[in-house]
Amino acid sequence: MSQKFVATLFLCCLVSFMGAQIRVSPNGNGNGKTWSQTMNLGDALKIANSGTEIWLIKGTYYPTTCTQCSDSDRMRTFALPNSVKLLGGFGGNETNSSQRNWNLNKTILSGDIDQDGTPENNSYSVVFSENVNESTELNGLIIRDGNADSDNPVLEMPSRSGGGWYNGGLGTPMSNPTIKNCIFENNRASGFGGAMYNMASLEGQANPNYENCIFRNNQSQYDGGSIYNNGSFGGESNYTMTHCRFEDNFAGWEVGGAAALFNNGIEGTCSPIITNCRFIRQKATLHGGAIYNHGKGGESSPVITNCVFYQNEAIQAGAIYNLGVFPGGKSSPVITNCTFYGNVAYDFGGVSTVNGDVNGESKPFFRNCIFSENEGRVKGDIFYKINGHPTLEYCLVDESSCENMYSALSNLSEVTCGDGVLYNMPPKFVDAANGDLRLKHSSAALDVGQDSFNLFFDDVDGSPRILLNQIDLGAFEYTGPRPTRIDTFHTDSYQDFISISWVTFNEFKNVGFEIQRSRDSVDYEPIGWIPSQGNSAQRQFYQAWDTPPQRGEVYTYRLQRFDTDDCFEFYGKDTAFIKPDQIIVKLFPSPAEDVAILKVFFPRPDANGLQIYLTNVLGQTVLVREDMGQSEGWSIYDLDVSEMATGINYITVFANKEKHVLSFMKAYH
Numbered sequence: 108m109s110q111k112f113v114a115t116l117f118l119c120c121l122v123s124f125m126g127a128q129i130r131v132s133p134n135g136n137g138n139g140k141t142w143s144q145t146m147n148l149g150d151a152l153k154i155a156n157s158g159t160e161i162w163l164i165k166g167t168y169y170p171t172t173c174t175q176c177s178d179s180d181r182m183r184t185f186a187l188p189n190s191v192k193l194l195g196g197f198g199g200n201e202t203n204s205s206q207r208n209w210n211l212n213k214t215i216l217s218g219d220i221d222q223d224g225t226p227e228n229n230s231y232s233v234v235f236s237e238n239v240n241e242s243t244e245l246n247g248l249i250i251r252d253g254n255a256d257s258d259n260p261v262l263e264m265p266s267r268s269g270g271g272w273y274n275g276g277l278g279t280p281m282s283n284p285t286i287k288n289c290i291f292e293n294n295r296a297s298g299f300g301g302a303m304y305n306m307a308s309l310e311g312q313a314n315p316n317y318e319n320c321i322f323r324n325n326q327s328q329y330d331g332g333s334i335y336n337n338g339s340f341g342g343e344s345n346y347t348m349t350h351c352r353f354e355d356n357f358a359g360w361e362v363g364g365a366a367a368l369f370n371n372g373i374e375g376t377c378s379p380i381i382t383n384c385r386f387i388r389q390k391a392t393l394h395g396g397a398i399y400n401h402g403k404g405g406e407s408s409p410v411i412t413n414c415v416f417y418q419n420e421a422i423q424a425g426a427i428y429n430l431g432v433f434p435g436g437k438s439s440p441v442i443t444n445c446t447f448y449g450n451v452a453y454d455f456g457g458v459s460t461v462n463g464d465v466n467g468e469s470k471p472f473f474r475n476c477i478f479s480e481n482e483g484r485v486k487g488d489i490f491y492k493i494n495g496h497p498t499l500e501y502c503l504v505d506e507s508s509c510e511n512m513y514s515a516l517s518n519l520s521e522v523t524c525g526d527g528v529l530y531n532m533p534p535k536f537v538d539a540a541n542g543d544l545r546l547k548h549s550s551a552a553l554d555v556g557q558d559s560f561n562l563f564f565d566d567v568d569g570s571p572r573i574l575l576n577q578i579d580l581g582a583f584e585y586t587g588p589r590p591t592r593i594d595t596f597h598t599d600s601y602q603d604f605i606s607i608s609w610v611t612f613n614e615f616k617n618v619g620f621e622i623q624r625s626r627d628s629v630d631y632e633p634i635g636w637i638p639s640q641g642n643s644a645q646r647q648f649y650q651a652w653d654t655p656p657q658r659g660e661v662y663t664y665r666l667q668r669f670d671t672d673d674c675f676e677f678y679g680k681d682t683a684f685i686k687p688d689q690i691i692v693k694l695f696p697s698p699a700e701d702v703a704i705l706k707v708f709f710p711r712p713d714a715n716g717l718q719i720y721l722t723n724v725l726g727q728t729v730l731v732r733e734d735m736g737q738s739e740g741w742s743i744y745d746l747d748v749s750e751m752a753t754g755i756n757y758i759t760v761f762a763n764k765e766k767h768v769l770s771f772m773k774a775y776h
Contacts, residue, residue, distance in 0.1 A: 127159060128204075130197075133166040142199045148185065157190035160204065163248070164197045165212035169220050169230075176221050176228040178257070182266065184273075185216055187236040187243055187284065195247035196288075209247030209288055218253040218270070218294075226295055229254040232265050233294070234272040236284050241316060244285040255296040262298035268335060269304030270294035271325065275313040276306055287318045291333070294325045299369065300335030301325035301356065307342035308375070317348040322367065325356045330399065331369035332358035332391065338370075338377035339405065345376060350569070351384045359392030364421070364428060365399035366391045372400070372407035372438075381411045383567045383582075386426070387542070389419040394460065395428030396421035396450065402431040402438035402467070409440045413567045415582045416458070417542060418449040423491060424460035425450030425481065429469045431495075436467030443560050444475040444572075446544050446581040447489075448536070450482075455514055457481035457488045461495025469495035475556040477534050477581035478504045478512075486514030490522060501527030501557045503534055503580050527557065534581065535672070545583045548590040548615055549672050552580035591617040591668065594646065596679030598664050605683045607664055608650040614643050616671040622651055628663045628680070658687035659708045686710060692760050692767040698774035701749040705758065706741055713737040717762035721746060724755050737762070748773060 129139040129151045137144030139151055148168045151161050170183040187193070196209025218230030233253040236243065253270030265273040271294035275282035282305075291302035298304075302325040307313035313336070322333040333356040338344035353367040366389035370377040377400075386397035396419030400407035407430075416426040426447055431438035447458045458481045463469030476499070481488050489506065490497055490513035499509075499522070506512050509524035535550040537543040545568075546552055556578035566572050567582040574584050589612075596609040607622055619638040623631035640647045655662050661684045669675045691708040707717065716735035722728050729751060732744070748756070751773045760767045 132164045155191045160192045163195045167215040184235040189239045190242040192244040215249040226254040231255045232273040246287040249290040253294040267298035270296045271302040278309045279311045281312045283314045290321045297328045300331040301327040302333045305336045307344045310341045320351045323354040328360040329363040332356040332366035338375040339373040342375040346379045354387045364394035367397045370407045372405040374404040377407045383413045385415040391421040399428045400438045404433040406437040411442045414445045424456045425452040427459045431469035432464045432467040434466045439470040446477045456491030457483040460491045462493040463495040474560040476502045498523040500525040503529045546585045588615040598681040598683035618669045621667040625663045659691045694769040698772035700774045703746045705744040720759040
């Protein structure tokens with residue numbers, strides 16, 4: 108066969124697969140056009156052109172196979188052509204990619220090329236991509252068992268970083284693949300990025316789009332146990348990440364930060380958009396258990412929304428470390444509707460370290476967030492500040508004050524707690540000990556957030572972001588039956604009793620209401636219990652009656668509502684009194700120094716007015732005061748008693764043909 112004929116045949120194959128599908132299987136040796144003629148994945152990658160979809164039937168695929176694997180064997184990888192899609196999850200009879208099921212039909216790209224079940228001699232990187240655009244896609248695949256542990260002295264090289272996937276290259280103009288419905292597990296790197304390394308350093312661009320991916324049990328010797336994003340020295344790594352889960356990743360066999368995401372913006376840019384993600388049990392041996400935002404001389408200011416940070420650990424900053432130093436350095440992420448629970452720093456900053464200097468900036472903004480059970484073992488259960496300045500608005504914290512949230516290396520900046528911060532309140536999660544951070548119906552975090560902060564329509568679970576009247580705090584929107592809400596509460600005065608009534612919009616798990624009464628609107632006493640009428644989505648009416656101990660005295664009433672979770676809330680304040688049928692006279696204080704205050708209640712208007720006589724113990728009249736034309740209600744008189752002798756004195760009041768005599772003590776000077 109002539110060389111010209113072979114070249115022509117190969118060109119025909121290329122043309123025939125442009126925009127078509129290539130069906131592959133682990134042991135395929137056919138032409139890839141039908142499921143009965145599947146091709147080998149390595150061959151499919153060689154002939155696929157722009158727009159081609161490679162359909163992978165379930166099974167395990169290796170870049171090569173060997174028993175005594177050489178360094179060149181370990182360098183073998185699945186290299187992705189530009190604008191080609193690798194789709195896993197096929198069972199072998201589908202005619203459309205929408206019919207596949209990647210959860211049922213496990214499709215694995217494995218670096219265990221000697222198939223001995225150990226990381227030694229595995230592929231340095233399972234997948235490699237360079238100069239690919241967003242049309243290049245991996246979807247429905249499991250990438251596992253990569254082990255970038257060569258002795259290359261350059262840590263950023265593919266044989267030392269990106270055990271699961273190495274994306275980009277030094278000075279690569281662009282490498283922005285799309286990664287959906289993938290799992291990265293059990294990948295290792297003796298440099299950076301156990302699961303994936305995105306290289307955009309030196310004017311490059313590496314902006315992958317991650318969607319619905321899982322990263323678990325990946326680890327690195329240094330930074331980025333799962334993903335290392337390098338946008339340094341004029342590079343850009345502003346990736347997007349939606350509905351992803353990071354679980355049990357580790358950074359720092361030697362020393363390292365960020366078991367999930369290391370964002371390197373040193374003299375470059377690395378400011379991703381991270382939405383609806385979960386960071387669970389990430390562990391770093393130095394800084395940032397889950398995320399490290401490195402803005403030294405550049406910027407790393409992610410936008411993080413609707414995310415969960417659960418039981419992450421580090422020496423400093425159990426969840427997120429922010430570094431914005433040197434001229435132009437900035438690390439000021441905007442963190443909205445996130446839940447931080449059980450994060451631990453063995454030194455400082457249970458949730459976050461905020462590290463800036465006089466030439467840089469570290470000013471993270473936390474909005475609509477929940478902070479609960481976080482711990483800085485030395486100081487700062489929530490924040491540790493090194494010239495940084497975090498701001499909180501509309502957040503729930505389990506600390507008693509803004510000052511108790513942090514410790515600081517210096518006092519050049521403070522934590523700013525703005526509007527809507529709720530202190531010293533438990534969030535009432537469904538089952539925090541087992542990782543269920545959804546809100547109970549009785550949580551104080553319901554309906555108290557600021558809607559304008561969050562522009563996303565769904566929460567971390569994919570539920571609608573606003574269910575009740577306004578957005579909830581934290582990553583989860585309450586989705587249960589509408590909790591009990593009281594519509595109106597008021598009191599009405601009658602001749603011999605006071606009516607107390609209220610209406611509920613709806614009721615859920617409501618036990619009942621305790622009616623409380625106060626003379627001074629400060630100290631309340633319980634006066635009655637009204638049980639709930641039961642769960643209902645309809646308005647329900649309640650009424651009770653009270654006969655207070657003294658007619659004419661103004662009382663304040665309120666409700667304390669209880670539910671089945673032993674939670675309670677206070678609601679409503681209204682004042683009322685029973686009109687007396689006779690004059691009431693009160694005098695205070697006693698002892699008095701210069702002024703005595705007289706209060707007289709008239710049950711009806713009195714045109715005759717009243718006369719007030721101030722007399723001493725000898726019966727001598729010292730003051731006479733007359734006031735005509737009293738209206739109904741209380742009248743108050745300030746009486747000058749500065750000239751009265753010390754000891755007991757008397758005030759006599761004549762009104763409505765009644766005589767009232769009151770005594771008081773003139774204070775000794």
